[in-house]
Structure formats: C-alpha cells, structure tokens
Amino acid sequence: MASAPSKLYADDVNLVVVLLDTNPFFWSSSSLSFSQSLSHVLAFFNAILTLNQLNQVVVIATGYNSCDYIFDSASDLNRSYENGRMPVMSSSLLQKLEEFLIKDEQLSKEEPDGRIKSSLFSGSLSMALCHIQRVFRSGALHPHPRILCLQGSPDGPEQYVAIMNAIFSAQRSEVPIDSCYIGAQNSAFLQQASYITGGVHHKPQNLDGLFQYLMTIFATDLHSRSFIHLPKPVGVDFRASCFCHKNTIDMGYICCVCLSIFCKQHKKCSTCGGCAGQKKRGQMCDCRLEILHLSP
C-alpha cells in the first residue's frame, strides 16, 4: 500500500533495494569476472549514497540455494569491518557476502543435469518487497522505495508463478522494479517486471563499462524520471511458462475458472481442481497466450 505523501521525504530521496545475483554457475561462465563486476557495483552504491544524504541502499544476495540480506546502509553494524584498503561500507558488504556464500554452498545438494541453473530470483524479490513493506509501516518518514535487479542468470520457468505474484504486488504498492541484465540471452521475467511496474530495463552491450551504465540509467531517482529520458526497450517479451512442466510457451491452454496455463490439454485443472462433473467449469479452451495478459 502506498503511504500518504506527508510521510515521504523530499522528492529525490530513494531507498534502493538491490538484488545482486550471486549464482556461482553464472559467474563462472560469464565474460565479466565477479571481482570486476563487484568493483563496478560497489562504486555505484557509494555513488547513490553520495547523491543524497538521506538515500539508503539495501543489498540482498540472490544465491543458488538461498537468499539473504548482506548490506543495509542505514544500520550501524558497518563499523566493525575495518579494512584499510577500501571504504568501510564496502568491506562490510564483502564480508557478509563471503559468509553468505559459505552458507549457500552448504545448502547445495546433488542435482540431475539438465536443470537450468537459475538463481532464486523469486525469493529475493519477495524479500525485497517485505523489507519495503516494513519500511512503509515504520511510522517515521521514509524515502521513495525502488528495486534494482542485477541479474545474469537465465530465467527459471519453475519460478514463474512466484515471480508474477511478486511483480503484481510491487505494482500494487507502486514500487518500480528496474532491471539490468548482464547475462547472455534475454530475460522475459525481468522485461515483464519492469514493464508492468513502470521501471526501466536495460541489457548492457559493453560490460566493461558497466559502471557507466549503472550511473547513467539506474542512479536516476524516481522524481527525476519524469524529465530525464531513459532508454526504452523496443518491446517486451510476454511469454509465460506453463504450470505443469514449467516450460516457456507462447501458445497453450487456459483453464476457464482460474486461468492457469498449461501446454497440453488436461481433463481437470490441477490448480483449481475444476470440472467436478459439470461440463462448464474447468473445461479447457485454447487461447493464444501471446495476446492475453492478466493483471490484478
């Protein structure tokens, strides 16, 4: 729920919740090394914090098996990680990140080959939204929140439903989701997220200049977006994944009752259990998914 305007600070104060992709499988095969990207990203965080004294940054790591908060600029715990080589905040972030990776590794288990090695994007998105809701209800004045996703892993179709739910709740709370995709292919989920919530999506062409992309596009606060021109994507990939196999499809069958999407015709809908002897309910009909899109 959006808060009353009187609770907000001046126009350009932002709370940026960053979802940082720490999927080891992606980073091990990416053209940009993790340490290089970290230096770009950490400098970017500092830049945001210098843009306005009241800006806040919260970083959530999107791991392969779990997600966790690794940095909160508003907390006082940052002091304990002193390291002469770099700013205090960055070193605390790195420390926490390392601890997170250790925990994440411990959670991993052997998996069959062939599974798309995607990160738990739905989990971190949900955590971000919960944090933002907590900020809304904190009672004190708070800044405009927005979410920035730095993703490189491919989309995991099994997370489609959870991600769509999170996107719709972000839309309802009026929280824009920006996304910067540094992977190889295109991410349909990120495009849809930015399109629906009114954020900006960009896929950088030249990863050496990642910092420049971040500063030019993603450092813009919400108020300035009304007069600063940001790159607009040519179009959005609206494909969905089917509920039964989690494959990405663009033509499929939809249950008339609960609108779940399936790639093959079923007698009974597995989501709403419709059909129950009555011909009308739960009966399947073809619909071209590309055309229809649901909204809350």
Add this chain to the structure above:
Amino acid sequence: MTLEKILFQPHNPKSAGKLDVEFRYIKGQKHTKEGSNKPPWLNLTNNQNGSFIFEFENYSDLQDCRDFVGKVLAKSGEVSEKPTVAHPDVQLSAAEMELRIKLLQEDSELQKLHKQFVLSGVLTEAEFWATRKKLLDREASKKIKQRLGFKSAMVSDIKPSTDGRTNKVTFNLTPEIILQIFAEKPAVHRAFLSYVPNKMSERNFWTKYFRAEYLHSTKNSIAAAAEAAEDEELAVFLKQDDILASEARKKIRRVDPTLDMEADEGDDYTHLPDHGIFRDGSKEMTESQNELYKRTLSQDINRHAAVVLEGRAVDAEFEDTKAVAEALAQSKRESSNKGEPDGDTNRERLDRLSRMTEIEDLQGSNNLPLAPLCIKDPRDYFDSQQANALRTSRDALGGTEQIKCSLSIPEVYSSLRESISSIKAMGWKEPIVKPEAAHQVFDALTNSISNTKHNIGKNPQESVLDRLPRKTKEELLHIWTSILELLKHFWASYPITTSYLYAKVNRLKDAMSNIYPQLEEIKGSVPSEFRHQVSLLVPPMHQALDAAIQHYEASMQKRSTQSGEKPNGYV
C-alpha cells in the same frame, strides 16, 4: 407471395404480385406473437404509411426474417450484401435485439467488427455475442425496471371546462384518468362493465357519472336521493360503493391478530362517511334515508391514497376505455384468485411479508460475488509486440542454451570466494572503469535515447502508434482487433468435433487470408517517413495469422490422411 423470394432478395422482394420494395422505404416492422392463435405474419410499414404483410410458413422463418429486417433497419438504410442464412438457434426476444442494437450504436468499434464479420457471413450473431455477455448484461441492468405509479394528485377529480356562452361543460377524459377512476371506485368499474355497451353508450355513462359527481359536490343529499330514485343507473353512482365495503371487511378479517391485537370489526370504517363517527354521539334520525347518498372529502382522499399505495396493477398504454376496464377487471380477477383459499392465507401472508422486505425493483443486478476478471485490452499491448518479431530471429541462434558449466559445485563456489578475497586484498581497481569504455557507453546510450525520442516521441509514455497519422493508426488498430476476434473464434473451435465447427473454421480461415492484402495495402498507402515504423508493427500480426493458418493446414492434412473414407471429414 412466396417465402423464398423474399428471404433471398431483400432489395427487391419479388412476389407473384410483383411486389418490389427496397429496404430504404421500409420504416418499421410488426409481427404476430408466437403462441397466439394468429398465423405468422410480418408486417412491414413503409414511409407512406402503407404496410406489407407477409405470411410465413412457420415461426422460425418469421424470426429469421425479423432479425434480418431488424438489423437492416438498425443500420439506417444501409444496403447490405447477401443476408446471413441464420442458423435457427436461439430465438431472440425483442428486448434482446434492442439491447444489441443499442450497444452497436454506442460503440463504433464494435459496430465495425460486427459489420465486418457478421454481415459478411464469417461469424454468426450468436457466436459474435457469445463472448460479450457481460456487455449485454450491463446494458440490460441499466434499464429501469420499476413501473411508474399513480400520481398523488387526485386526477379523478377533474374540473370541466366551461364554454362561456352556453350552459354546457366539457370534461376531458384520458385513459389515465379513467384508469384511476376505475381503480378508486370499483362500483363504477362494475357498472361500466355491465352497462356499456349493452345498456347505454359510453358517452351517456360518463354523462351520468359526472352528474352524480356534481350532485355529490353540492352536498345536497336530498336532491341526490331524489334523482337516484328516478334514475336507476344514476343511483349506482350516488350510492356508497358496496364493493369497497366488502373488500374492507375482508381485509379486516385477514389482519393478523398476533400483530394487531386491537383490530376488529369496529375498524371497518373507511367506506363510511365521517369515518363512522357520529356527531353529538347520536345518530341523526332524519338523515337516515339519505345517508346512503352522502360522501365526504376525507373518504375520497383516503380511498385515493390507498389506491396509489397499492400501486399500478396494469400499464396504462390503452387507447380506449373498454380496454382499460377489461384489463383492470382481469388483474382483479387474478389477484382475487390468488387470495381465495382461506386456508392458505397464512402462507400467503408470510409470503407477502418476505416479499415486502425486499424491494425487488430497486435492487441492482445480482452480479457474481467474485471479483470480476480484469483482462487488459489487447490493443494496449500492440506496440510491444515488436519484441516478438526480434525474438524469433534471436531464438533461432539458440535461445534456450543453458549455462555450460563443467565445474562441480565446490569448484564454482570456491572460485567465487576467491574473487571476493582478491578484491578485498587489492582494493578497487584504479580506475574503476576505463575512460574510453565509459565514453563509448555514454555515447551509445545517448544516441539510442535520442533515436527513440525521434522515432517514438518525447513523452516516455507515448507509443509508436501515436506518431503515425490518425487514419493509419485507426486502420492498423482495427485490423489488429479483427485479427484478435478471428483468432479467438478460430482457436476456440479446435478440436473439431462437429461439421458446424468444420464449416466455421473454413470460413474463419478465408477471412484471415483476406487480411494479408489489407495489410499490404496499408503498408503501401503510408507516407514514406512512417513506412519503417509500420513495417515494424506488421510482422507480429503476420506471425499470429501464420501460426493459425499453419495449424489449420496441419490439421487438414492429418484429417485427410486419417479418414480417407469419410467424405465429410468428421473426426
């Protein structure tokens, strides 16, 4: 006049008598109701107040013809092509037709689609409206279902107009006034039914009635009694209304004693003068024989109020008194039949109570208790479809490639942790980003932003469509909505199980093939500066149509290989 000729040649329905009428001249139509004993007739009235009556073989043909004529009339004289040989499916009521026509008139987009598909035979009426039930329901609920009640003013107490010169006074009676008079004075009603037209003419009847009214107004009961003695019919008007009296008594008996413990026969006073209150506490003996002829103002007002509150029993759309009288008598008979059995009065009373608590005609339409589905208008997503055109080319290169990772799990994690330790040890790279790289990125971004600004418009909310000239934009959007409509019906017809669906799919496929040349035409007619944008918008439409036609051809092939023997191609 033969049936076939009229159906198939609407512009010039030829008949044995060489009847040649263009629909331009047809103003309206009336028809006999099914279920009555009259033969199926369709009556077309033309401009010069003449009319043509067509007799049909049966009622379903009448319906078809009526639908068709209705459609043509709704398009206000537009000449259409071959009429739809409509499936004799759902028989539409006149109200339903009216709703559809109204919806079509209000929404021009809908009307264009309707004209394009239904009148050219691609879709039938029923199919077109099948997905639009919600619109129709909304329209239906807008109509007010309440009936107009009686006026509070005592219309029955009319003043005549006088002609200054002669002694004549003229009363103006309208059916509304007559209805009120009959409702308030059931004795007059009964007299009308029995006397007119047997004993006296209507004019005579009303003359006597007004004479009686005059006598009442003079409050001269002696004169009233005298005249009543002479003229027996006049006496009817002058006496107390005995029907009212008996009704009042019946009502008293029906009062629920558990609710009103004091009610008894003494409460039966509405029809008595002065509410049955006697002056000076005693009956005046001298007036006894004239008491019958007295009537007080309070009586009149009470009776009128009671009638208004009862509500209107019949809709006063009548042209003559006889019809009014009969309708009222009919409704009274029905209501008395309902109330007859005394054993049932209890149940009836409870029924009435439960009905009284809900005022049905004030309730809104009973919509689903669920939250309505909000499906976005597909037209909003039109310009975003361009991505799909680009996507297919990129997908061909291996879109679903997974991350090729040959390392094991511990290895990948450790490599990640190494990077972190290295950055911790070394600090940030100086500089974080090379100036050339930054410069190049910045240039590229600004270029692309200014390009899109040039192509799409300054306003970030603007879309490609808004930059095109209005006519082109409308044409494109119209083609897009027609494609969506066709595809909706097309995909809904699969799997094909009946020959009806088979024919429908064929029709739809032909209509879809016709869209390609339309798109080409638009592309050609656009001025050159917009040609590029239009060519970007067209491929997704082609894609959608191509996919559908491919599916159609594949299923046709499958069918022809599977069922060589069956000529109709049933699955």
